Amino acid sequence: MVKILAIANQKGGVGKTTTGINLAASLVAVGKRVLLVDLDPQGNTTMGSGVDKRGLQQTIYHVLLGEQPITEVRVVSTPGKYDLIPANQELAGTEVEMVNLEQRETRLKTALQPVKEEYDFILMDCPPSLNLLTLNGLCAAHSVVIPMQCEYFALEGLSDLVNTIRKVRLNFNPTLKIEGLLRTMFDPRNVLAKQVSDQLQQHFGNKVYRTVIPRNVRLAEAPGFGVPVLFHDKLSKGAQAYLALAKEIMGATA
Numbered sequence: 001m002v003k004i005l006a007i008a009n010q011k012g013g014v015g016k017t018t019t020g021i022n023l024a025a026s027l028v029a030v031g032k033r034v035l036l037v038d039l040d041p042q043g044n045t046t047m048g049s050g051v052d053k054r055g056l057q058q059t060i061y062h063v064l065l066g067e068q069p070i071t072e073v074r075v076v077s078t079p080g081k082y083d084l085i086p087a088n089q090e091l092a093g094t095e096v097e098m099v100n101l102e103q104r105e106t107r108l109k110t111a112l113q114p115v116k117e118e119y120d121f122i123l124m125d126c127p128p129s130l131n132l133l134t135l136n137g138l139c140a141a142h143s144v145v146i147p148m149q150c151e152y153f154a155l156e157g158l159s160d161l162v163n164t165i166r167k168v169r170l171n172f173n174p175t176l177k178i179e180g181l182l183r184t185m186f187d188p189r190n191v192l193a194k195q196v197s198d199q200l201q202q203h204f205g206n207k208v209y210r211t212v213i214p215r216n217v218r219l220a221e222a223p224g225f226g227v228p229v230l231f232h233d234k235l236s237k238g239a240q241a242y243l244a245l246a247k248e249i250m251g252a253t254a
């Protein structure tokens with residue numbers, strides 16, 4: 001059975017895209033078949049997966065508008081060995097263009113139907129806002145992975161996301177769960193990070209992944225080469241952390 005995960009947090013720069021790319025590659029490295037869906041008009045997931053967003057004729061945008069089947073848009077086997085549904089700036093128009101379409105919240109869910117059984121995991125990298133694109137991700141997902149940086153306003157932002165998940169559950173996707181909260185760019189020497197991390201565990205208990213992603217320059221460098229960190233520096237702390245996360249997630253879904 002496929003497991004469909006939305007990677008979401010309306011805050012930008014918390015590590016959603018880094019998690020999408022590197023979790024996808026790590027799941028592949030431990031033998032899983034993975035599809036990564038770029039839902040952000042910035043197209044960072046696309047570029048970081050080694051696909052030039054500027055040269056694309058067909059993207060997730062055309063899939064959401066019903067102009068192309070997902071199989072026409074899919075990039076099979078990127079350098080990280082996962083498949084990709086790419087995005088670029090064109091996707092920024094969907095909010096307006098989808099407004100009058102029927103079932104606009106569940107268009108991604110419907111679009112994924114013909115390919116979902118080809119995969120063990122489908123990961124969706126959501127944009128940094130609680131907009132219609134994120135809503136499509138949440139409606140298509142079984143559960144949500146929430147990357148977060150342990151800083152002062154992190155918990156406050158989290159309550160908006162948790163409320164949105166609750167609303168999606170009520171209106172569209174009754175079984176949507178929080179898969180886990182992922183501490184990213186973590187620096188254990190930072191006292192505030194440690195405090196926020198403790199609070200997180202008090203609030204969310206075992207929903208907080210045991211695996212912590214450290215701040216690691218290799219993770220930040222890898223997108224410049226269009227590869228996941230496993231193909232940039234396999235022994236780096238960042239690569240090892242995402243491999244550990246893949247194993248933790250597999251353990252939880254086995």
Ligand code: ADP
Binds near residue numbers: 013014044185213214
């Ligand atoms: P988001 O998708 O939530 O906006 P990104 O994954 O793009 O966040 O990360 C924001 C920036 O931080 C990027 O430049 C990325 O390379 C960098 N980054 C993300 N995670 C790490 C990490 N663990 N260590 C160092 N840099 C990181």
Ligand code: MG
Binds near residue numbers: 016017018040044126
């Ligand atoms: Mg991003």
